[in-house]
Amino acid sequence: MLSLHAADAVEPGGGRPAVPGGAVLVDGDRIAAVGPLDELAAAHPGARVRRWAGTVRAGRTEALVLPEGGGGADPRERGEAVRRQLHAMLRRGVTAVDGGAVGTAGAAGAVGAVGAGDGAVRSALDRSGLLRGPAPALVPGARADFAAFAPDGTCLATVLGGRLVHRLA
Numbered sequence: 435m436l437s438l439h440a441a442d443a444v445e446p447g448g449g450r451p452a453v454p455g456g457a458v459l460v461d462g463d464r465i466a467a468v469g470p471l472d473e474l475a476a477a478h479p480g481a482r483v484r485r486w487a488g489t490v491r492a493g494r495t496e497a498l499v500l501p502e503g504g505g506g507a508d509p510r511e512r513g514e515a516v517r518r519q520l521h522a523m524l525r526r527g528v529t530a531v532d533g534g535a536v537g538t539a540g541a542a543g544a545v546g547a548v549g550a551g552d553g554a555v556r557s558a559l560d561r562s563g564l565l566r567g568p569a570p571a572l573v574p575g576a577r578a579d580f581a582a583f584a585p586d587g588t589c590l591a592t593v594l595g596g597r598l599v600h601r602l603a
Contacts, residue, residue, distance in 0.1 A: 435462075435482065436459065436460070436461055436466070436478050436480065436481035436482070437459075437460045437481055437482045437483070437484060437596075438457045438458070438459055438460075438471065438474055438475060438478070438481045438482070438483045438484065439457060439458045439460065439484050439486065439490050439580070439582065439591075439593065440455075440456070440457040440471040440483055440484065440485045440486065440490075441456065441457070441485070441486045441487070441488055441489055441490040441582055442454070442455070442487065442488055442489065443455070443456060443488075443489045443490075444456030444457060444458060444468055444489070444490045444491070444572065445489055445490070445491035445492075445572075446468050446491075446571055446572040446573065447491065447492045447570075447571035447572060448571030448572075448573060450571070452489075453468065453469060453470060454470075455470055455471050455472070456468065456469060456470055456471060456490070457469065457470070457471040457474050457475070457483075457490075458490055458572055458578070458580060459474050459478060459481065460578040460593070460596045461596075462578075462596055463577055463578055463595040463596040463597075464574075464575060464576065464577060464578055464596065465572055465573065465574055465575065465576050465577075465578050466574060467574055468572050468573070468574065471483075484591075484598075486582035486590050486591060487584060487585075487590070488582060488583050488584040488585050488590060489582070489583050489585075490572075490580055490581070490582045490583075491572070491580060491581065491583065492529065492569040492570060492571055492572060492579070492580055492581075493527045493528055493529025493530065493569045493579060493580055493581040493592060494526060494527050494528045494529065494530075494569065494581070495528065495529075495530040495531070495532050495567075495568050495569045496523060496526070496528045496531065496532060497531065497532040498516070498519060498520070498523070498531050498555075498559070499519070500512075500515050500516065500519055500555075512555065513555075513557065513558050516555050516558035516559070517558050520558060520559070520562045520564065523564070524562075524592045524594075524599055524600040525589060525592075525600055525602075526589050527581030527582075527583060527589035527592050527600075528564065528581075528592070529564065529565060529569045529579040529580065529581060529592065529593075529594060530564060530565040530566065530567060530568060530569040530570075530579070531559065531564050531565070531566055532567075532568075562594075563594040563595055563597075563599065564594065565577070565579060577595055577596075578593055578594075578595060578596040579593065579594050579595065580593050581593065588602065589602065590602045
């Protein structure tokens with residue numbers, strides 16, 4: 435199914451200029467095109483249009499930081515802590531985890547290693563759909579991972595692999 439994610443501006447990244455009144459055309463899990471909404475809508479009249487006030491651009495890239503202690507000794511508790519943190523990241527417009535980095539926040543805000551090889555952590559990261567490494571630019575053929583941000587920086591929506599995984603109510 436084709437969908438158009440339209441905004442006041444689309445910032446494709448990769449050194450390319452912003453597209454005022456732009457849109458990202460998504461076909462399945464891939465970006466099919468980036469350009470002016472009127473041109474893309476005319477070329478694909480059957481596409482579902484989602485309109486966002488603000489800017490559509492590549493999502494944020496952040497490290498995964500768990501509460502001090504990494505969520506507990508029990509793998510289920512760690513898995514739940516990771517799931518809560520990943521959900522919070524999606525609400526901020528994160529589409530990629532910084533190199534798969536995982537840590538725990540200490541009392542003074544220091545980050546210590548939690549063990550990226552931890553099965554609960556690895557499993558939750560794999561299920562999340564978040565990319566590892568920097569968020570890619572919005573280019574045709576790339577996986578459809580991006581976010582819509584309001585003018586004040588609030589994340590309105592997060593899209594991973596063409597799926598809307600967060601939408602501000």
